[in-house]
Amino acid sequence: MDSLPFKLKGWSYDDLQDELNNIYNDAEPIPFEPESVFSESEDEDDQILLDQTTPALNFTDSDTDPEDNVPLSILATNLLPVPPVNSNDWSKLVEPVPPSNFTSESGIKPVVREMVDPTPYKLFKLFFNDGLLDHIVFQTNLYAQQSFSKQKLTEISEIKTFLGINLLMGIKRLPSYRDYWSTSPDINDAYISGLMPVKRFSWLLSNFHLNNNVLMPKKGEAHYDKLYKVRPLLIALAENFERCMAPSRELVIDESMIKFKGRSSLKQYMPKKPIKRGYKVWILANKNGYCQKFDIYIGKAEDAEKQLGARVIKQMLNGLENKEHIVYFDNFFNSTELLEDLKKKLIHACGTVNPSRKTLPVFKPDRKLKRGEFEVFSNPSRIVAFKWRDKRSVYLLSNFHSPFGTTEVNRKEKNGTTTKVRCPQALSDYNANMNFVDKFDQNLNLYKINRKSKKWWHRIFFYFLDAAVVNAFVLYKELHSPKISMKEFRRSVSQGLVADLVIKNKRKAYSCGETVAKKQFKPFIPLEIRHNQSSHQPERDSRRRCAKCSTSKQQVRTNWICSVCRVPLCLGANKTCFQDFHTFE
Known part of the structure; x- marks a missing residue:
């Protein structure tokens, strides 16, 4: 011993x-x-x-x-010796290496810039091109045949009209899509109802398909995909979005929500978001609000759900390494390890961070910081950590900002006055650039297609149909001056989609020597006039369908009309339509 x-x-x-x-x-x-x-x-x-x-x-x-x-x-x-309080050595303030000059391609690509007369419809077709539309036509007809439908199969001009009608419904909103074909003139839409019968629209809505159900892998089988029903659309749009626009130097990664309250394993609940229930979509957005990349969150993976934020960031930034991009994201994604990894790939990143993250420095408690004061640390990897005190404490991590840079921001006091408050330059840059995805969401939500559906994937399809319009709108603004509004742009895209079917119907009517019949509406008479018994008298008129007893399956025609209501009504020994129409039911 x-x-x-x-x-x-x-x-x-x-x-x-x-x-x-x-x-x-x-x-x-x-x-x-x-x-x-x-x-x-x-x-x-x-x-x-x-x-x-x-x-x-x-x-x-x-x-x-x-x-x-x-x-x-x-x-x-x-x-045993006592270990140091902070083993990550957040002590010395070291200046990170600032970003170099950005020389990579950014903005609109030549495939768009070299277009002749880039109209709204032509720009939209860059994303929903004929190849994608032909695929939709084929899959819709295939599903109709698998369902033994006896209706006429669809074609590309009809599918384009179907999409155009849906885009227009985002501007002219009614409680139900059937209201556009209502026989009541106060809610009927003559333009939409004249493009396509309601039965045909319902048939297309029921049989609309993007992938073959027969070949869909079941759960547990190889290549099982929760997004199988919309996968062809997602692949096509992802390629087309990247083909038309090169990413700007400043980028933002954030989440967007697709509203859905039905049953689906993909549905997420986020109580602090404006849309609390629905599908979560990761978005990589450019400075102008263009959706550069996207990815739908399909839920927890079978492996580990740890480091989900880091995996999303790395996936969205794949292909952007060594190009000196500056990326902003929020505290869901941010961590010291992630910023160190991005720094090695020459990707500059900044974002808020959850104070409970591991490997962060030990900051002063809130009570020791007054409003406008902040504390800053840096570690040997030149990652800078900030804690800034406003009404609440804000925590920030950056791998390229200087720990010494400061600026002033305006803050309102309780009495309504505005005061200047000092804050780190990193936080000011974060607030100035973090709204790229919000721009995209704002444009999308202005006139989005907001229709309930029992089919879970319909919401996803219409979301990306709207997203294609938004991206086309961003391209149009970059190419044209003066600008137009989103409403006018959307109308122009819709008119381009329905143009083929309108021209086809006019040619068909002209070749037959006939005029297109105008839809006859079921008359709408205010009850005060209809039930005024003193002034209604029968008059003879042209033979027309009775407004009381005639139906779509059994048409009953009469020569009598009401002199006040001006509606055709049966009048005879065995017919009481005239009396019944003017009587309270």
Whole structure:
């Protein structure tokens, strides 16, 4: 026992061995580093390991001293040096390397800039091109045949008209799509109802399809895909979105929501968002509000859900390495490890961070910071961490901002006055650039197609139909001056989509020597006039369908009309339509 640095008294060999085993069994060993007896860990509490070069402790009965009664746990603890408070060394303020000049391609690509007369409809067709429309026509007809539908199969001009009608319904909103074909003239839409019969629109809505159900892999099989029903659309739009616009230097990654309250394993609940229930979509947006990339969140993966935010960021930024882009995102994604990894790829990033994240420095408590004061740290990797005190504390991480840069922002006081408050330059840049996805959402929600459906994927399809219009609108604004409103742009796209079918119907009517019949509406008479018994008298007129007893399956015609209501009504010995029409039911 000459190697022992101390003597233990009053302990037997068995007691000492048991006590030592208990201590070492409770400890969690970490890999040994020869330079130090400490090893940095990703956990909040640093793990401690004795230097493995220390000679092994061998106890014998002859080494015990009955006069020493100190517990072994205390003696062993005294051997271990106290670790530093912060093992990540958030101490010295080191200037990060600033971003270099941005020389990569950005903005509209030549495929768009070289277009002749880029109208709203032509720009929209860059995303919903004929190849995608032909695929929709084929899959819709295939599904109709699989369902043994007896209706006439569709064609590309009819599908385009169907899409154009839906875009127009986003501007002219009614409670139900059938209201556009209502026989009541106060809510009927003559333009939409004249483009397509309601039965045909309903048939297209029921049979509309994007992928073959017969070939869909079942859950548990290889290549199972929760988004199988919309996958062809997502692939086509992802390629077309990137083909038309190169990403700007400043980018934002944030989430967007597709409203859906039905049953679906993809549905998410986010109580703090304006849209609380629906599908979550990750968006990579340019400075002008253009959706550069997207990805629908399909729920927890079978492996681990840890580091979800980091995996989303790396996936969205794939292909943008070594190009000096500046990316902003919120505290759902941000962490020290992520910024260090992006820095190695020459991607500059900044964002708010959750203060409970591991490896963050120890900031002062809120009570020790006044409004406008902030605390800043940097680590050896040149990651800068800020805590700024406003009405609440804001935590920020950046891998390219200077820890010394400051600016002033305006803040309103309780009495309505405005005061200047000092804040880090990093936070000011974050607030100035973090609204790119909000621009996209704002344009999309102005006239979006907001129709309930039992088919879970219909909401996703119409969301991306609106997204294609928004991206085309951004392209149009970059190419044209003066600007037009989103409403006028959407109308122009809709008119371009329905033009083929309108021209086709006119040619058909002209070749037959006929005029297109105008839809006859069921008359709407205010009750005050209809039930005024004193002034209604029958008159003879041209033979027309009775407004009371005639139906679509059984037409009943009459020569009599009401002199006040001007509606055709049956009048005879066995017919009481005239009297019944003017009587309270």
